[in-house]
Amino acid sequence: MFVPLAIAAFGIVLRGASFAFRKTVVTVRFRRVFGGLFALSSVLVPFCFGAIAGGIASGRVPAGGKAGDPVGSWLNRTSLVTGGLAVVLAAYLAAVYLVRDARRAGDTDLAGYFRRRAVLSAVAAAVVAVIGFVVLSASAPHVFDRLISWALPPVVLSVLSGFGALVLLVRGAARGARVLAVVAVACIIFSWGVAQWPYLLPESVTVSAAAAPTGTLITLLVAVGLAVLIVLPGFVLLYVLDQRRLLPEEGVEDAADRIVDTEAG
Known part of the structure; x- marks a missing residue:
């Protein structure tokens, strides 16, 4: 595979x-x-x-x-x-x-x-x-x-x-x-x-x-648990801010949008 x-x-x-x-x-x-x-x-x-x-x-x-x-x-x-x-x-x-x-x-x-x-x-x-x-x-x-x-x-x-x-x-x-x-x-x-x-x-x-051996599994579970505690709150906050439309717009303006705006003006 x-x-x-x-x-x-x-x-x-x-x-x-x-x-x-x-x-x-x-x-x-x-x-x-x-x-x-x-x-x-x-x-x-x-x-x-x-x-x-x-x-x-x-x-x-x-x-x-x-x-x-x-x-x-x-x-x-x-x-x-x-x-x-x-x-x-x-x-x-x-x-x-x-x-x-x-x-x-x-x-x-x-x-x-x-x-x-x-x-x-x-x-x-x-x-x-x-x-x-x-x-x-x-x-x-x-x-x-x-x-x-x-x-x-x-x-x-x-x-x-x-x-x-x-x-x-x-x-x-x-x-x-x-x-x-x-x-x-x-x-x-x-x-x-x-x-x-x-x-x-x-x-x-x-x-x-x-x-895997028990020691390896325990170590892996501890690492995953720490990763969840560290990473998950940030993802939850990001999701909540996005759902409430509180995040600023990112990226650059599309060239096509500028053309449409120019023709409309």
Whole structure:
């Protein structure tokens, strides 16, 4: 899985760099370039992580440190479906969040634009999820069997939450859709973990067998806890300030905006 992991790492860096540079360049041409790179990386990263999950679930990663196929391990029918599902779910959540942001900004046209895309991506996610169930039943029977047994409650909750969010989006309701969308996606991820438990590599390596020594785990937990205490308050403050529109505008003025302002004057 070093190939998709490397692509995902490159995509994360490219996404952040494109976002930053797009806010500093002036010409429309370069803004389109960085915007395109941002969009490309936003597709690559979730696809790679979804493909990795599909490759692991379908037994494409051999146990014992043996070398697997660097291409076939993550470019197979299971990985393609799970990677596609990850991309669609990311697009769905982004559209739902942007509906709320557009409404808060008072832009009804933009809210309708993202609402339509949220509905379309929700329908696409449902279709891909159904296809994924069919593919998993053949390529990853262990995960599929537990999805329809032990992991069935979160699966049902995901379906109900997703349907509720879809109804609210279609009706143009102002509240509730974002919470239900988050619950639906979170339940999908949680149900996958329940279905694969207790295996890290299904039916070959358990989580307990692959765990590091106790001292290493304790040190890691302490480091993560300290990082949360240090970093999380800043993120919470940033989110609250952004939601209340108290942050100053960043970046430079768009050249196209200056042209429009000149023609209007």
